[in-house]
Amino acid sequence: MPIRSALAPTPVERLARARGDLRMGVPVVMTGDGRAFLVVAVESLEPARLAALRALGQPELALTARRAETLKTPAYDGDIARILVPADMGVDWLRALADPADDLRVPLKGPLRSLRDGQSDLHRTALQLVKSAHLLPAALLVPVPHGLALAEENGLTLLPHADIAPELARMSPLHAVVNARLPMAAAQAGRVHIFRPEDGAEEHYAIEVGKPDRSLPVLARLHSACFTGDVLGSLKCDCGPQLRAALAQMGQEGAGVLLYLNQEGRGIGLANKMRAYSLQDQGFDTVEANHRLGFEDDERDFRIGAGILRQMGFSSVRLLTNNPRKIAMMESCGLTVTERVPLKVGQTDQNAAYLATKAAKSGHLL
Numbered sequence: 001m002p003i004r005s006a007l008a009p010t011p012v013e014r015l016a017r018a019r020g021d022l023r024m025g026v027p028v029v030m031t032g033d034g035r036a037f038l039v040v041a042v043e044s045l046e047p048a049r050l051a052a053l054r055a056l057g058q059p060e061l062a063l064t065a066r067r068a069e070t071l072k073t074p075a076y077d078g079d080i081a082r083i084l085v086p087a088d089m090g091v092d093w094l095r096a097l098a099d100p101a102d103d104l105r106v107p108l109k110g111p112l113r114s115l116r117d118g119q120s121d122l123h124r125t126a127l128q129l130v131k132s133a134h135l136l137p138a139a140l141l142v143p144v145p146h147g148l149a150l151a152e153e154n155g156l157t158l159l160p161h162a163d164i165a166p167e168l169a170r171m172s173p174l175h176a177v178v179n180a181r182l183p184m185a186a187a188q189a190g191r192v193h194i195f196r197p198e199d200g201a202e203e204h205y206a207i208e209v210g211k212p213d214r215s216l217p218v219l220a221r222l223h224s225a226c227f228t229g230d231v232l233g234s235l236k237c238d239c240g241p242q243l244r245a246a247l248a249q250m251g252q253e254g255a256g257v258l259l260y261l262n263q264e265g266r267g268i269g270l271a272n273k274m275r276a277y278s279l280q281d282q283g284f285d286t287v288e289a290n291h292r293l294g295f296e297d298d299e300r301d302f303r304i305g306a307g308i309l310r311q312m313g314f315s316s317v318r319l320l321t322n323n324p325r326k327i328a329m330m331e332s333c334g335l336t337v338t339e340r341v342p343l344k345v346g347q348t349d350q351n352a353a354y355l356a357t358k359a360a361k362s363g364h365l366l
């Protein structure tokens, strides 16, 4: 028995496997309180799988309240909506509900029947899981009578809700993997540290400039990955210039730490960020675009940055930011912010509206 339990995947390992399954369109089985559901992500659902799922039960579509609001359908569970999938509706209908790309062209998708009775905890967890796989936040759940047997017969990942829900909510511990010297144009004395989370999600990086004194507040920047801004020189945001200005200031002062957090698109992933950009071309601002996709304005887990700084031995920072939420998060995680150092660079005609929206709707300081 002990050998078997040591070989079997833990809840965290099952979650990592489930993310891969969902991205590939493979169903997972979620069980809890005597119920069992097959769960698939709408984004990766193929017609043959939908037909196989329908043969087992009546599918229910779980969407966030944000997406339901755009679809003008009630979210009786508060933060999520459960919608009955009619027998004659296929994958295209589901995708149209999940993906706002054609909302303006084809506004009416209903009437939709939102479910009011019954429990929604498994649906909520399924949506969190799909989000953490960086897919569109839309999950199809099919109630099945014998979840355990179905998982075993078909080699599907089994997710007991009581085990996985707490794992999804907590911040995964991060481990320092390796660090190496990296001279940079902005700072000769650079060192890159790699941190790997236990849950199999993205690694994050800390770029240490010089040898900051751990007993003093360190000049720090929490930078969220922005492929378009950091690498391509996008004019739609200010990320690239902010990244370079932060490193330059650390180089000038001779010490600092820049965290490069792989939370692309404020945590929704690059594919979803590009969907948001496409909606912005239809006239929606950065916050509205996230909402229409079914996300909150900001899906980042701000605990990660604080966790890395503490692991590196820092307890107080001079934080380079215009975002008050970052300061509040650091302090709630026990780090002292002795000073906010403004970081105003990279304003362009193309990003003026984006920066104004962040100031008006997300509390950024101009």
Ligand SMILES: Nc1nc2c(ncn2[C@@H]2O[C@H](COP(=O)(O)OP(=O)(O)OP(=O)(O)O)[C@@H](O)[C@H]2O)c(=O)[nH]1
Pocket: 222, 223, 224, 225, 226, 227, 237, 239, 242, 263, 264, 265, 266, 267, 268, 273, 276, 277, 286, 290, 320, 321, 322, 323, 326, 358, 364
């Ligand atoms: N979803 C979404 N993400 C965006 C958009 N534009 C930029 N981003 C992402 O926003 C994040 C910007 O992160 P930060 O540089 O930390 O910016 P911030 O939260 O405004 O805070 P400060 O720069 O510290 O003031 C990056 O992950 C970008 O990829 C957008 O229109 N939609």
Ligand SMILES: [Zn+2]
Pocket: 226, 228, 229, 230, 237, 238, 239, 240
């Ligand atoms: Zn950017």
